[in-house]
Amino acid sequence: MPNLTSLTSRYGLSVPLVLPPMLGASGGKLAGAVSRAGGLGFVAWSPGPAAALSSELALARQIAGPSASLGVGVQLWQLDARGQEGLDVFSTIAAATDVRSLWLFAGDWKRWVEKLRGLERQAGLGEAAAKDIWLQVGSVAEAKEALESKLIDVLVVQGSEAGGHGLIASTPLNSLLSQIISLNRSSSSPIPIVAAGGLMNGFDLAHVLSLGAAGGAMGTRFLMTTQSKFPLAKKSMVANAREGREGHNATERSVAWDRLAGAQWPQEYDGRALVNRSPSLYAALTHKNDDFDELKRDYAQAVAEEDYSFVSVYAGVGAGLIRKEENAEYVVREVQQQLESSLAASSYSDRR
Structure with a gap:
């Protein structure tokens, strides 16, 4: 071709x-x-x-x-x-x-x-x-x-x-x-x-x-x-994602992962990743105008432990x-x- x-x-x-x-x-x-x-x-x-x-x-x-x-x-x-x-x-x-x-x-x-x-x-x-x-x-x-x-x-x-x-x-x-x-x-x-x-x-x-x-x-x-x-553990998470299962999306867009990781992306960008706890936790603190320091420490610990229920796994809507x-x-x-x-x-x- x-x-x-x-x-x-x-x-x-x-x-x-x-x-x-x-x-x-x-x-x-x-x-x-x-x-x-x-x-x-x-x-x-x-x-x-x-x-x-x-x-x-x-x-x-x-x-x-x-x-x-x-x-x-x-x-x-x-x-x-x-x-x-x-x-x-x-x-x-x-x-x-x-x-x-x-x-x-x-x-x-x-x-x-x-x-x-x-x-x-x-x-x-x-x-x-x-x-x-x-x-x-x-x-x-x-x-x-x-x-x-x-x-x-x-x-x-x-x-x-x-x-x-x-x-x-x-x-x-x-x-x-x-x-x-x-x-x-x-x-x-x-x-x-x-x-x-x-x-x-x-x-x-x-x-x-x-x-x-x-x-x-x-x-x-x-x-x-x-x-x-891409790490094997993340590949496994993507492979097991279920788009549309029980009415839920497998991925979502959010600035949460960058904010918690301290990544200095330009403010007009966010990221699509597998759905996990970070966006909702971040949104709750944002709504209350609370300090993010403790959540950032938790996120850093999750990175060290490869806890992908918290850490970003970036993937598109084809995940799963x-x-x-x-x-x-x-x-x-x-x-x-x-x-x-x-x-x-x-x-x-x-x-x-």
């Missing part, structure tokens, strides 16, 4: 399937496996030294092979928070010539794009070696700003169904994606759109392609792979649909087969 969409053509993919850079899950082993199987894998920078990221990127390349496309992703607020270490990491990314794509999220992306281009010029890298910029957005306003800037190569549209962090004011993927695709098509320079949020199989991927997306990102599905860094670990390459192949079957039945034609 190399010419199915603008995404598969641009990156030489067998299937327009993307592994997003998930902190604590998307390491070199997982990204490399996804890319080797024909998708596009992104390594997530886990806050730490540049040397650690270089090792993960080298592992991804070793597994993916010499010609497969790979990417790296960063949370921009984390780069800012780490000062010189963040700058060192970003310089390492700029100099990584075998990583084509850089996924940016949650921060002053225009400033960092400008910094990237400056670092590439200093390194003597020509235009052909410049990184493609992928920007994750969660609103029409963010998408409009990105499209008008002409600085972005791929736009990732994240709906509220997604696990992990996103805009508090985000909306469900279908509505958001349709609006942004319409905006993109009216642009003088339309770019590939990648849909994210609740996608779990090739049929979901076929649906977003039918809306006009050029590809789809699957987070929760790849959390549950053998190559994922995958009951066991799978090999990431098998996931890519299965998604491709399901997508081909769905497209054949619907007489799909590329409109991206």
Whole structure:
């Protein structure tokens, strides 16, 4: 399916399937496996030294092979928070010539794009070696700003169904994606759109392609792979989640986990995780204007004890649909087969 969409053509993919850079899950082993199987894998920078990221990127390349496309992703607020270490990491990314794509999220992306281009010029890298910029957005306003800037190569549209962090004011993927695709098509320079949020199989991927997306990102599905860094205890929690059981949702969105952990996420973001005690306890204290210090100490103890009835287990609305670990390459192949079957039945034609 190399010419199915603008995404598969641009990156030489067998299937327009993307592994997003998930902190604590998307390491070199997982990204490399996804890319080797024909998708596009992104390594997530886990806050730490540049040397650690270089090792993960080298592992991804070793597994993916010499010609497969790979990417790296960063949370921009984390780069800012780490000062010189963040700058060192970003310089390492700029100099990584075998990583084509850089996924940016949650921060002053225009400033960092400008910094990237400056670092590439200093390194003597020509235009052909410049990184493609992928920007994750969660609103029409963010998408409009990105499209008008002409600085972005791929736009990732994240709906509220997604696990992990996103805009508090985000909306469900279908509505958001349709609006942004319409905006993109009216642009003088339309770019590939990648849909994210609740996608779990090739049929979901076929649906977003039918809306006009050029590809789809699957987070929760790849959390549950053998190559994922996601801890086994958390995988078990996700596998045993029951969306809709007894009228309850398996996941919810809240700022509680970040507030209790002391994570300094920008105030416009919250996170979707498995339902547990933290949000209700946090809400009760907020209502009473009580001090959070004791609850924060309890949360820190729960982290040390891996008590996931209290600690966050970030996952999307697909939690519980995958009951066991799978090999990431098998996931890519299965998604491709399901997508081909769905497209054949619907007489799909590329409109991206």
